[in-house]
Every structure is written in C-alpha cells, then in structure tokens.
Amino acid sequence: MPDSSSNPLTLARFELKRFKGPLPRLALVFILLIPLLYGCIYLAGNWDPYGRLDQVPVAIVNEDVPTTVNGKEVHGGQDFVDSLHRKGTFGFVDTDAADAEEGLKSGRYYLVISVPETFSTNLVSGQGDDPTRAQIMLRRNDANGFVIGTITNSAQNSIANAIDETAVSSYFEAVFANLRTIREGMLEAADGAARLDTGLADAHDGSTKLRDGAATAVTGADALATGAAQLSTGAATADDGAGALVTGLTSLSDGADRLKDGSRQVADGTQQLTDTLDPVLGLAAEKLPAIQANLTKVADEAAGLTDLTAQGAGNIATSSKGISDAVDSLVAAHPELADDAAFKRLQTHTSNLATATGEVAQHAGAISTAVDAADQAIRNTGDLSGKAKEAKTKVDALNSGAHQVASGASDLSAGAGTALSGATTLSDGLGDLSTGATQLSTGASTLATGLHTLSDGALTLDDGLAQLSTGATTLATGVADGASKIPVLTEDQEADAVSVLSAPVDVTMEVDNPAHVYGRGLAPMFFSIALWVLGISAFFIMRPVTGRMLAARGSTLRIGLTAWAPLGFVSVVAGWLMLAAAWIGLGLDPVHPWLIILLTTVVALAFSSVAHLMRTWLGFVATAAMLVLLIIQLTAAGGTYPAELLPPFFGAISHFMPMTYSINAFRIAISGGLMTNFVRDIALLLSLFVGCMGLLLFVVHRKRRFTVKDLHPPLG
Structure with missing residues (x-):
C-alpha cells in the first residue's frame, strides 16, 4: 500500500x-x-475623476468694460462668463483680482481666468479699421498639484470655444443690427429710387419738350439773326436818309426864312402900293411920271417877287419831295417803325409840311400870276386913269395875296423849323437805332449759336434722361428685390439665429465600444x-x-x-x-x-x-x-x-x-x-x-x- x-x-x-x-x-x-x-x-x-470637475474651484475675474457697436451694447466679457457658468465644467467662482491672487497662492483656487477691460472692444474690433485679438489670461500654480494643473490646462479648449462662441455671437448680433439698418436703408433707397424713377420720367418728358422748344427756338433765332441783320442794314440806310432829310430841311428852313422875309417885303410893298394908289388917282395928271416910275418899280419888284416865289416854291417842293421819299423808303424797309411814336410824329410833321408847302406853292403861283398881270397892265398902260383904277383893284388883290403869302411864308418857316427839329431828333434816334440794330444783329447771332448749342445739349440731355429713367427703374426694382431678400426677424428668431451662427456646427463624436x-x-x-x-x-x-x-x-x-x-x-x-x-x-x-x-x-x-x-x-x-x-x-x-x-x-x-x-x-x-x-x-x-x-x-x-x-x- x-x-x-x-x-x-x-x-x-x-x-x-x-x-x-x-x-x-x-x-x-x-x-x-x-x-x-x-x-x-x-x-x-x-x-x-473628470466627473467631479465641477468641484474644482476656478476663479473668474471679469474686468471687461462693455462697448457700443451700431447703437447696440456689446458686453462680451459678461457673455463669456455666463457661458462658462452654463457649461459648468469647473466650480467657477466670480471674484476680484485680489481674492483670485490670494486664493491661487493658498490653494483655494486651482486656476484663475482673467477677462481684461478691453475684451469687448477688441472682440468687435474686426468691424473697424484696426482689428485686435481679444485676450483671456489663464493662471495656475503647480504648487497646488501638477496633475490638477494638467487637468485645468485642458480647460483651455473649452475656454477657447466659449470665447469663439461669444466673439461670433457678438459679431452676429452686430451683423443682424447692421442687417436691420441695411434693410431699412434699402427700403428707403427703394422708395427714393421709385421717386427718382418718377422724377426722371417727368424730367424726360420735360427734356423732350425742351428739345422740341430748343429746336423751335433755333429756327426763330436764325430768323431773328437774319431780320436783325436786315434791320441793321435798313437802320443804317434810314440813318443816311435822316441825314439827307436834315440837310434838306435845313435848306428848306433857310428858304422859308428868305421867303418869309421876301413875302413880308412884298406885303409891305403892296401895302405901300395900295396906300399910294389913292393919291395917285387924284394926282394922276400932274404925278404921272412919278407914278409911272413907281409902277415900273412895282413891276420890277413884282417880277423879282415872282422869281423869288417861284424859286422858294421849287425849293419847298424839292425838299418836301425828298422828305416824303425818305420817309416812304424808311417805312417800306422797316414796317415795324410804323408803330414807333417818334416816327409817327415825324410822319405828322412831314404831312403838315407837305400841306403847308402845297398852300405856299398855290399862293406863290397866284401871286406870280397877279404880279405878271399887274406888270403887263402897268407896262401896257394907255389910259392911266382908267388903268390906274384897274391897277388899283389888282394892286388891292396883290396886296391881299402878298399878305397871305407873307402869312403862309411865316407858317412855312415855322413848320420848316419844327420839321428840322423833328428831323434832327429822328436822325439822332435813327443813329441810336442803327447802333442798337447792329448790337441786336450781333446778339441775335450769338443767341442763335447758343440756341444751337442748347438744342444739341437738350438732345443729349433727353437721351441721357431716358437712360437714367431706365436705370432708375432697374435700380428701384433691384433695391426692392434686395430689401425683400433680407429677412425680418423677431427678437427670438434673431437670438436663435445668433445662437446657431455663433456655433454653426455641432461636432458630435460617435464612439464605437464606448468605455463611458x-x-x-x-x-x-x-x-x-x-x-x-x-x-x-x-x-x-x-x-x-x-x-x-x-x-x-x-x-x-x-x-x-x-x-x-x-x-x-x-x-x-x-x-x-x-x-x-x-x-x-x-x-x-x-x-x-x-x-x-x-x-x-x-x-x-x-x-x-x-x-x-x-x-x-x-x-x-x-x-x-x-x-x-x-x-x-x-x-x-x-x-x-x-x-x-x-x-x-x-x-x-x-x-x-x-x-x-x-x-x-x-x-x-x-x-x-x-x-x-x-x-x-x-x-x-x-x-x-x-x-x-x-x-x-x-x-x-x-x-x-x-x-x-x-x-x-x-x-x-
């Protein structure tokens, strides 16, 4: 075993x-x-260990001073702090710089987050000409533990994300404020463009009328320039005729003065003759030689008076004819003078002068005929007594005619003087008229040139206004369409949009076989x-x-x-x-x-x-x-x-x-x-x-x- x-x-x-x-x-x-x-x-x-990060005390020192952009207050520092508290990553404690300093040294705080006073200003500086980065300062003390320092160091990512979200949020708040302003401005611009469109359409209609009126004005200006040139030429001719009229009237005035003097002498002589004839008849026998001598003298003087009267009548007729011809030529060349008051007065004077010269000529003719008859009668005297009576009758008639001639000659002299004065005034006026007509012709030519330029400019303006009207229609339609595409947001919708746009992407992590x-x-x-x-x-x-x-x-x-x-x-x-x-x-x-x-x-x-x-x-x-x-x-x-x-x-x-x-x-x-x-x-x-x-x-x-x-x- x-x-x-x-x-x-x-x-x-x-x-x-x-x-x-x-x-x-x-x-x-x-x-x-x-x-x-x-x-x-x-x-x-x-x-x-990360499940209790909210128990880690972290100090926040916010010293930011808000700023204003487009009428809207931006408080980026407070928004950032609020964002940290919402996330609750750590046990955030709002405090001041002194407490944060002491707490970091003693270990009451493991991290200090400091927001400087320029944070908001720098945060929105990107909308201006000098953009500046906004800063956040983090401070830790590794004497409080290196591992906890490493953990808090990881907060930089969440802090950076919070800053980015705050910055973008502030930016989009300003953007939406600008969008509201832009939309309102675009709506006003659309209304203005519509009014501009209507105004330009009216302006185009006006420019079309201006173009047509300018064309008509050009035609009238050309006709005016032509008429002004003719007026200048006619005024010069009238001025020359007025000079000749003044010369003729001067001669007429001189002849009228001599005629007045001669007729006065004839009247005196005939008066003397009349006064002499009465005693002569009684003393005809014994005074016959003297009478014969006086009659011979009277006959001689009558002959001289006949010649003087004939010469004066001829001069008067010639001058009157020249004046009449000058006035008729002036009226024919310038029908517009027919309404001139000075010219009408001239026509009245020349008409009166013609009448006066006609009457003087008739009286002078009658005197000449009477003087011739008296001269023949005296020279053919046979029966002195009978003939003396007959002569007496004729001498009385001569005396009466001589006085009428003297009176007419006086009127003729006065009329000739008045006509000379009017002719002188007319000559001066026609001189001014000639100068003015020359200036008018020059001005009319300048006006015609300017109106041609105006017509061309009006045509260009009309085409430009047509294009502007078309462009204004397009502008009004485009601005209205653009304004309609800018959204109209309620405050809640705007807040949602800002929230989404400030953090447009939700980054999700799908973890296979997660450890949790x-x-x-x-x-x-x-x-x-x-x-x-x-x-x-x-x-x-x-x-x-x-x-x-x-x-x-x-x-x-x-x-x-x-x-x-x-x-x-x-x-x-x-x-x-x-x-x-x-x-x-x-x-x-x-x-x-x-x-x-x-x-x-x-x-x-x-x-x-x-x-x-x-x-x-x-x-x-x-x-x-x-x-x-x-x-x-x-x-x-x-x-x-x-x-x-x-x-x-x-x-x-x-x-x-x-x-x-x-x-x-x-x-x-x-x-x-x-x-x-x-x-x-x-x-x-x-x-x-x-x-x-x-x-x-x-x-x-x-x-x-x-x-x-x-x-x-x-x-x-």
Missing part, C-alpha cells in the same frame, strides 16, 4: 491545509484580496496589474514547490501541476473576487459578461504560471524579476498610451509583453470590440500558460535531481 504522504495531490491539499489558525488564514485571505485591493480600490479612486467613464478605460490595465502583483505577493506565504513534493513518487507532470495548483486556484478565486467587486461595487457592467469571466480565469492561470515558473526557477530573485517585468509592462503594454506614442524601445517590445494582450482582451470584454482580436489574445495567453507550464515541468524535472546544496539551502 503506497504512502499517502508521498502522493502529489495529498501534498497539494496539505499545502492549503497548513494555513491553520487565525494569522495564517488571515494571510491567505490577504493574498486572495490583493487583486481586489489593488484592482478595485485603486480603480475606484480613478473611476471617474475613465475607470472603465483604466480597468483593463488595473486588472492585469492586480493579477500580476498577486503572483508576486502570493509567495510571501505560499511555497512554489516543497522538497517532500519533489521527493514524492509520481511523474514530473503530476508533481509540476500539483505544485502550481494551489497558486492557480488562489489566483482564479482572487480574480473572480476582484471582478465581482468591480462589477457590483463600481458598476463595471461589461458588455460581454461570460467572456470577461473566462478572460479573468485565463489571465489568472497564465500570470500564476509565469509567477510559479519564475519562483521555482529563480527562487527569491524571482520577486525582483517579476517587479522589473511589471515596471516594463506598465510602460510598454499600452495601458495608458498606445504603442505608437511610446518611445521606440518600448514600442518595439510591446508585442512581447503578456499584459499587452490581457489589457486588449479586457477592453473587448468590458466595452466591446473585434472578436477576432479577443480570440487571438485568449489564444496567446493560453499559449503563455501552456509554455510556462511546460518550462515549469522542465524546471521541476531538473530540481528532482538533488544535490548537497539542495539539502542545505542558504535560506530555509
């Missing part, structure tokens, strides 16, 4: 049963709780570390293999598995306790519950096999080796940073670290992922387990060959 004390299974049970008494059992319980303490308690402290909280992301690494640390700590109270076990009968395979079995069992149970605590206590809630149980079991078996191999092979040195491997794996396994971000050496050895695959498998089991990777990781961990167990059997096989050194170990 074999000795049961040499049975490997009995030895394995004995190894567990030797933990008797309170202290050994407490030590065994401690070993079982190591993964739970390390994996769960440490994990609990890091489960969701920081702790779920760290759990794969902590679970792996905990099960690795268990392999290090377990051998403080457990033995990898005893001498009795090595000396027991049985195969190396049976002895090796029996030696590992207690550690493997403790590791699996400890792993399940850790998983249960995280699942129930922290709310791990893995996506693949059965897979994580399987994975925890596989990792516990694999890592315990590594630890048992190392301790069996190296003895106490294995503890140091396991710690070194743990430190290397903490860096190289990608628990916090992916291999691509690691230094080249750690990135290269990452693929050879057991925890690389346990961490990746735990991630898939907890949060989900590619199942082929999970199968790969499980397969590699099982390969690690099988490999380590194979090496463990090799080491056990070697150790079953005892030496003197093995019988007397340096450390019992």
Whole structure:
C-alpha cells in the first residue's frame, strides 16, 4: 500500500491545509484580496475623476468694460462668463483680482481666468479699421498639484470655444443690427429710387419738350439773326436818309426864312402900293411920271417877287419831295417803325409840311400870276386913269395875296423849323437805332449759336434722361428685390439665429465600444496589474514547490501541476473576487459578461504560471524579476498610451509583453470590440500558460535531481 504522504495531490491539499489558525488564514485571505485591493480600490479612486470637475474651484475675474457697436451694447466679457457658468465644467467662482491672487497662492483656487477691460472692444474690433485679438489670461500654480494643473490646462479648449462662441455671437448680433439698418436703408433707397424713377420720367418728358422748344427756338433765332441783320442794314440806310432829310430841311428852313422875309417885303410893298394908289388917282395928271416910275418899280419888284416865289416854291417842293421819299423808303424797309411814336410824329410833321408847302406853292403861283398881270397892265398902260383904277383893284388883290403869302411864308418857316427839329431828333434816334440794330444783329447771332448749342445739349440731355429713367427703374426694382431678400426677424428668431451662427456646427463624436467613464478605460490595465502583483505577493506565504513534493513518487507532470495548483486556484478565486467587486461595487457592467469571466480565469492561470515558473526557477530573485517585468509592462503594454506614442524601445517590445494582450482582451470584454482580436489574445495567453507550464515541468524535472546544496539551502 503506497504512502499517502508521498502522493502529489495529498501534498497539494496539505499545502492549503497548513494555513491553520487565525494569522495564517488571515494571510491567505490577504493574498486572495490583493487583486481586489489593488484592482478595485485603486480603480475606484480613478473611476471617474473628470466627473467631479465641477468641484474644482476656478476663479473668474471679469474686468471687461462693455462697448457700443451700431447703437447696440456689446458686453462680451459678461457673455463669456455666463457661458462658462452654463457649461459648468469647473466650480467657477466670480471674484476680484485680489481674492483670485490670494486664493491661487493658498490653494483655494486651482486656476484663475482673467477677462481684461478691453475684451469687448477688441472682440468687435474686426468691424473697424484696426482689428485686435481679444485676450483671456489663464493662471495656475503647480504648487497646488501638477496633475490638477494638467487637468485645468485642458480647460483651455473649452475656454477657447466659449470665447469663439461669444466673439461670433457678438459679431452676429452686430451683423443682424447692421442687417436691420441695411434693410431699412434699402427700403428707403427703394422708395427714393421709385421717386427718382418718377422724377426722371417727368424730367424726360420735360427734356423732350425742351428739345422740341430748343429746336423751335433755333429756327426763330436764325430768323431773328437774319431780320436783325436786315434791320441793321435798313437802320443804317434810314440813318443816311435822316441825314439827307436834315440837310434838306435845313435848306428848306433857310428858304422859308428868305421867303418869309421876301413875302413880308412884298406885303409891305403892296401895302405901300395900295396906300399910294389913292393919291395917285387924284394926282394922276400932274404925278404921272412919278407914278409911272413907281409902277415900273412895282413891276420890277413884282417880277423879282415872282422869281423869288417861284424859286422858294421849287425849293419847298424839292425838299418836301425828298422828305416824303425818305420817309416812304424808311417805312417800306422797316414796317415795324410804323408803330414807333417818334416816327409817327415825324410822319405828322412831314404831312403838315407837305400841306403847308402845297398852300405856299398855290399862293406863290397866284401871286406870280397877279404880279405878271399887274406888270403887263402897268407896262401896257394907255389910259392911266382908267388903268390906274384897274391897277388899283389888282394892286388891292396883290396886296391881299402878298399878305397871305407873307402869312403862309411865316407858317412855312415855322413848320420848316419844327420839321428840322423833328428831323434832327429822328436822325439822332435813327443813329441810336442803327447802333442798337447792329448790337441786336450781333446778339441775335450769338443767341442763335447758343440756341444751337442748347438744342444739341437738350438732345443729349433727353437721351441721357431716358437712360437714367431706365436705370432708375432697374435700380428701384433691384433695391426692392434686395430689401425683400433680407429677412425680418423677431427678437427670438434673431437670438436663435445668433445662437446657431455663433456655433454653426455641432461636432458630435460617435464612439464605437464606448468605455463611458475613465475607470472603465483604466480597468483593463488595473486588472492585469492586480493579477500580476498577486503572483508576486502570493509567495510571501505560499511555497512554489516543497522538497517532500519533489521527493514524492509520481511523474514530473503530476508533481509540476500539483505544485502550481494551489497558486492557480488562489489566483482564479482572487480574480473572480476582484471582478465581482468591480462589477457590483463600481458598476463595471461589461458588455460581454461570460467572456470577461473566462478572460479573468485565463489571465489568472497564465500570470500564476509565469509567477510559479519564475519562483521555482529563480527562487527569491524571482520577486525582483517579476517587479522589473511589471515596471516594463506598465510602460510598454499600452495601458495608458498606445504603442505608437511610446518611445521606440518600448514600442518595439510591446508585442512581447503578456499584459499587452490581457489589457486588449479586457477592453473587448468590458466595452466591446473585434472578436477576432479577443480570440487571438485568449489564444496567446493560453499559449503563455501552456509554455510556462511546460518550462515549469522542465524546471521541476531538473530540481528532482538533488544535490548537497539542495539539502542545505542558504535560506530555509
């Protein structure tokens, strides 16, 4: 019957049963709780650190002074502060600069956000000629903790986003205010353009009339220029005729004066003759020679008077004819003079003069006839007495006619003087008329030239106004259409638009297989570390293999598995306790519950096999080796940073670290992922387990060959 004390299974049970008494059992319980303490308690402290950021006190110092843009007040600093409070990322506290300074030094605040007084002014400066960046100052004190400083440093992104949102919001508030102003201005412009269109249409009608009137005026101006030239020529001719008229009237006046004097002498002579005839008749006999002499004298004087009368009548007739011809020529050349008052007076004087000269001519003719008859009678006197009586009768008639001639000559002289005065006035007036007509002709030519220019300009103006009218119609329509396209927003609509435009894009992150909280992301690494640390700590109270076990009968395979079995069992149970605590206590809630149980079991078996191999092979040195491997794996396994971000050496050895695959498998089991990777990781961990167990059997096989050194170990 074999000795049961040499049975490997009995030895394995004995190894567990030797933990008797309170202290050994407490030590065994401690070993079982190591993964739970390390994996769960440490994990609990890091489960969701960012979930309590709102408890981190951050001071806000707002010194911003609002500004005004387009009549609208912009208070960007307060809007920014309100935005921070709405987001609630940290425990924001509004305070002043002094309190913030003191609080940052003492650790009451972990971060100070300062808004300068020029924030709003600089925020809207982009609408002016000198755009300036708005600034926000952040200040932290790493004496309060570098990690918390790193966390608050991440606030820069949210602060920058809040600033951008505030800046764009302020900008669009100003834009909408400008849009309202622009729309109102465009509506006014549309009304003005419509009025302009109407006015230009009226102006075009007026310019058309102006064009037609200017054309008519050009025709009239040309006719006026021609008439003015003719008037100037006629006025010059009339002026010359008036000069000749003045000359003729001067001669007429002189002749009329001589005629007046001569007729007066004739009248005196005939009076003397009459006065003489009465005594002559009584003294005819004795005074006949004297009478004969006087009669001869009278006859001579009558003859002279006849010649003078004939000459004066001729001069008068010639002058009168010249005056009449000049006046008729002037009227024929310038019919417009017929209405001139001075010219009418001239016509009256010439008419009176013609009448007077006609009467003088008739009287002069009668006198001439009477004088001739008297002369013939005196010269042919036979019976002086009878003839004296007859002469007396004729002399009386002569005397009467001579007095009439004298009276007519006096009237003729006066009329000639008046006519001369009028002719002189007419000559002066016609001189002025000639000068004025010349000026009128020059002015009419200038007027005609100007009216031609006016006509051309009126034509151009008419065409331009037609184009302007068309353009004004297009402008009015375009401005009205443009104004209609500018939206009319209520205050609520404007606020919504500003909100959307200030943050026009909602950036959403769709996460595949989300970890949700920081702790779920760290759990794969902590679970792996905990099960690795268990392999290090377990051998403080457990033995990898005893001498009795090595000396027991049985195969190396049976002895090796029996030696590992207690550690493997403790590791699996400890792993399940850790998983249960995280699942129930922290709310791990893995996506693949059965897979994580399987994975925890596989990792516990694999890592315990590594630890048992190392301790069996190296003895106490294995503890140091396991710690070194743990430190290397903490860096190289990608628990916090992916291999691509690691230094080249750690990135290269990452693929050879057991925890690389346990961490990746735990991630898939907890949060989900590619199942082929999970199968790969499980397969590699099982390969690690099988490999380590194979090496463990090799080491056990070697150790079953005892030496003197093995019988007397340096450390019992």
